[in-house]
Amino acid sequence: MAYNGTISDTEQLSFQEMMIKEIWQNFMICNETILHKPYPSDGYLYCNATFDGYDCWDYARAGTRTYGKCPEFLKHQFGHHLGLPYKDCNIDGTWYRHPDSDRVWTNYSPCSDTEKVRRAENVLFVYFSGYSLSVVCLVISLLIFTCFRQLKCTRVTIHKHLFISYIITALLWISYYATSSFDPKVYVNNPVWCRIIHVLAQYATVCNYAWMFCEGFYLHTILVMTFTREKILLIICYITGWGIPVLPSAIYSGLRSSNPVIDKNCWHKDTYLKYIFSGPIAVSLIVNFIFLINVLRILCSKVRSFNQQESNPFRQSLRATLILIPLLGVQCFAIPLRPDESDEYGQYIYDMISAFLASFQGFLVSLLFCFLNGEVLFLMKNQYVVVRRRMSRTETTGKSFIYSAVQQADANANRKKSIQLANQKIYCKPEFTGTTQPQQLEDQHYVLDQTTDV
Structure with a gap:
């Protein structure tokens, strides 16, 4: 049976400080109690009492499994656990050794089998499934746009670049989480390639929102300005969509790599530097929302002018709104604020909605602007x-x-x-x-x- 110490005043300690303090306390108590106990004299074979680096384990009879308690720092990190750690005592009276490291091993994985971890896995599943479906549909849409000469125009060119940004963003985030979240060694060692993938994924995300802004900018411009040189608009979109996001990415990577406190764990943790990306994204969404309102106003006036018998253009406006919302990305306004950290269930609902909107957005855009588009359907037929x-x-x-x-x-x-x-x-x-x-x-x-x- 494992012996566990207690920690007080943990609210103001970091995870690393809490872990070091608890391990030291457990070792001191284990050295004074369990490790000084004599070997059992009942004639049976036992595994010796030991301290495994986290906690203390008493003598265990050969051929049995003994259970302990999850350390407090793991409870603080992962929440209320659903299982218990254990050690196996072999029939020859030695503790079980891990086949990879050939070292005495304690299985603490049940301590991470918590409701908090399962919720995080559910969120990752939504991300992976949504991004995978989006990539497949977007690739097919790009092939359709490329194969038909009738679809070669400025509007479709902007659509294609938006779709490419969706694909790059999805693939980079999938690669980032698949290589770092599920491999503790990568997470702890913090290799350079892992941080590079993180920066590229952030850059692709900003590019994605920048091309959403280009969609709104182009649509608003051709509706407001009668005579417009589309070639100039396309050059502006190229610079905005692929060039401007380089600046915040370079600033972010330079500041984070130069700060040892936050230059760790493959840059998984959010820091104050996240506003370098979220600031331009928020600005693009706000401007797109303004574009959307003005575009709907213009469309309503055109509906009235072309169809005088239609007294209420609400139906046409609603249809245009539902189509333009995913294209311009303004659905993000549906979840503007993240719940407080004390509300774990509220955070879980927020994360699930965010994951769904972010990962399935590419699928929805390809569905509306390619697979259900009247012109595309006519050409395909x-x-x-x-x-x-x-x-x-x-x-x-x-x-x-x-x-x-x-x-x-x-x-x-x-x-x-x-x-x-x-x-x-x-x-x-x-x-x-x-x-x-x-x-x-x-x-x-x-x-x-x-x-x-x-």
Whole structure:
């Protein structure tokens, strides 16, 4: 059985300080009590009493498993635990050794099996599933935009760059959490490549919001200004979408790497430096919200002018709003403030909603502006008809070719047989060589070409 000390006044201690203090207290108490106990004299074989670096473990009978208590610093970090740590005593009276390190090992993983950890895993699952679905749909959308020449215009070009920023953001965040969150060694060692992925993911996120701003800027400009050089607008979008985010990323990486206090753990912890990114993002969202209001005002006025019988343009305005909200990213205003740290369930709900909105936004945008877009659907339908006709024509041509080849082979065989019979002075009636049927098929194929050509 493990022996646990207690810690007082832990509210003002950091996690590292709390851990060091508790380990030292446990060692002192263990050295004075458990480690000075004599070996049991009941004749059975036991594993020796030991201190494993975190806590104290009493003598355990061979071939049994003994349970302890989770350290207080782990409870403080992960919340109320659902399991207990344990050590296995082998049948030969030695403590179990981990096969990888060949060192005496205590399993403290049940101490991290807490409601807090499970909630964090649920949030990560939403992120991974949403980002994965978004990447697949966005890649398909990019292929569609690229394949059809009819879709090559400034508006679709901005859409393509927005989709690319979604894909890069998703892949970088998936790579970052997959390599650092699930590997304690990477998390503790804080390698350079891990921090580089973090900075690139932050840069891609700012680029993503910058291209949302470009969408709003372009839409608002072409509606407000009648004569606009779209080439100049596109150059402005290039600079805004890919160039400006470099500045906050460079400032952030320089300041964080130069501060040893926050230059650790793959930069997972949020610091005051997060406002270097959240500031430009907040500004872009506020401006996009203003763009959205003005665009809806202009659309409502145009609806009234083009359709005088429509007294209430609410339906058209609502449809335009639902389409533009995910494109401009203003759905983030639905969850502006994060609950206080004391409200763990409120934070969990906030994190789940944030994860859903952030990860599935790319899927929703590709759905609205590609897969459900009327122009795209029209082009896809026409392409489907063309491909289907070509396949039908190819199948007919293939059948005609095969039939002609068979008939020709039969004719050659009959001709060879006739020559052999002639050489043997045997005469017979000439057989049908099949020269008329292939000609009829060629005529039918010509008519088919004329009726199915697009």
